[in-house]
Amino acid sequence: MLPPSRRLLLCLGLLLVAAWTAPAWADVDLTAKVVAVPGVRLQQVSLHLGEDSSGGLSLKLHAARADVAAMGWRRVGLDLEGVLSRDLQMRWLLDGTVALHGAPGGALGNSDVRLVIDQRANTLQADFTQAAATASAWIPLDQTTHAQITLKNLPAQWLAGLLGTVWSGRPTGGQLDAELALDVHDNGIQSSGEFSLDGVGFDSPSGTLAGQGVDAHGRLGIDTQGGPARFTVDATLRGGELLLGPIYAKLPSHPVQLNVAAVGQGGALAINRLRVNDTDALQLDGALAFDARGNLDKLRLERFQARFPAAYDRYGAAWLDTLGLHEVRIAGALSGNLDLRDDGPRGFAFTADHFGLATADGRLAIDDLNGGLDWSAEADRPTTSLGWRALRLYRLPFGPARAQWRSQGGTLGLTQPLAVGLLGGTVRLGQLDWRPAAARGQRLETSLAVTGVDMAAFSKTMGWPQFPGTLGGAIPSLRWVDDTVELAGGLSVNVFNGFVDITQLALTQPFGPSPVLAADIGFRQLDLGSITSVFDFGSITGPLHGSIGNLRLVDWQPVAFEAHLLADEGGRISQRAVNNLTSVGGGGIAAGLQGAVLKLFKTFGYARIGLNCTLVGTVCHMSGLENIGDGYTIVEGSGLPHLQVIGHQHEVDWPTLVSRLKAATEGGGPQVR
Known part of the structure; x- marks a missing residue:
């Protein structure tokens, strides 16, 4: 000013x-x-x-x-x-x-x-007064390039022009006090002195650099001579909020030490020295760089040490939100270093000390993580060990494990296979290669085998009806390509005395706000008697075959599939199951079997049962064994009394169909709409 x-x-x-x-x-x-x-x-x-x-x-x-x-x-x-x-x-x-x-x-x-x-x-001597703001300067007449300046209650917005000479941001509020020495040269200025901020805010065009309600005092140095503007800040911060790229700080009421040395040119800002000391939460030494639009070019933390939960509450919550991890509970401590550049990560190392993390939605939790990882995109690093007491992924509870890791040629991999317990069975990772620097393309590749997982416990964990049986299978290749996890091979579930085969499985943005899952599912020799007993649908006997092809779930809700269910080896079907199938298909009993006669029998013989549904958007296109007039056959009877169930609704609203199935499996009887 x-x-x-x-x-x-x-x-x-x-x-x-x-x-x-x-x-x-x-x-x-x-x-x-x-x-x-x-x-x-x-x-x-x-x-x-x-x-x-x-x-x-x-x-x-x-x-x-x-x-x-x-x-x-x-x-x-x-x-x-x-x-x-x-x-x-x-x-x-x-x-x-x-x-x-x-x-x-x-x-x-x-x-x-x-x-x-x-x-x-x-x-x-010059004195300016406007409202509560005062500014004074003392200038020697024989050295007019030098001045001593005193500022009191100066609106921070008044410094917008000066700030604009070294950075593209602007002050948005608050007041400034300062005692400064100033020297003006033909090619720039030099200034240094003490300052105090009261509720100061600032912003940048991209919104990635910002502050609000910041209180601080300390020393400031500025030098704009002959090139890029250089400045240093050695300050104590107290209260307010700061955003520095991915680092969002909600500052505590107690003092936080900040030391900065930066260079600004053409709107770009390079913080070559960044030191933060928040005693009970976070200490770090590093550097940051932003382009003229405020986008992060470089983040290098030569040393950081975080103690939780204070570090999460003050500095980590916003960053983890961007990764899809919301309302996280964190305990323990982490320390290490990080080198992140505009073309991707170049290196990191961390050590966990009784670290624990759990997301509110239950998708991810880890208990008592100890040990560390050490990776470099260029240099080979020594072997490290990392273990946990318990791990939960998408509600699945894995047992304790400890893995050995080694970074070679830019790839971080297991040095030996890792076996982890899961619901009475085992998940075994044969090999795992992670390439953190891969900006696009294949980032991770592994192979795994699943054996002996109890399906009843698995179903209960997932909130499903409890199926008997075991889950097992081999995935010769699991790859993380771009933002999608792809599984080659498949999983085979031994359930209901038959098999469910899952292939072409892919999961996009697994920890994002709306993960997308795609798969093909096939059924072989499933016992309908066991299935209908679990779902309380009414009794049907006989084997079931079929498939659910081109399945697509968004945020775990189906948006597309082609389902074909077929029981073609005959069996018995109860009166209640007949009613439920009739209502689901929006149909009725074919003429020739009167309601009075139907009530005399509890079960009926059938030759075939078939029902198909192709979901497109929110509409399910229905069909059955074969078309009959304007309807389609769902149940083809066998013997006497001869039963035939006809479906008449070719297009059913998906939420309506779901409500009918839910009512049928809960014993309340579906409602036809």
């Missing part, structure tokens, strides 16, 4: 002294196209001097355009009015008002000014 004031007032002082030497006290008008001193340039200048009612000398000065490069002021209008006098110490005094028009942040829009020129003390 005051760097230009000092230069501007010096320029005005020279004009006033020249005017005072005029031969008469009559009105005097002076004009000039340009008045310039180093750092300040005035254009279309007019000065009027005249005698006021008390015998003093009145002054009016107007400049259509004032440019002060050091402050980032361009084409600022200037109006100064006041009374010039001399006191008993023969000092020149100017008391009046000054108004700048179009200055960034509205600086000095309507201020009182007092100027004192003391030749014996070799000093020019």
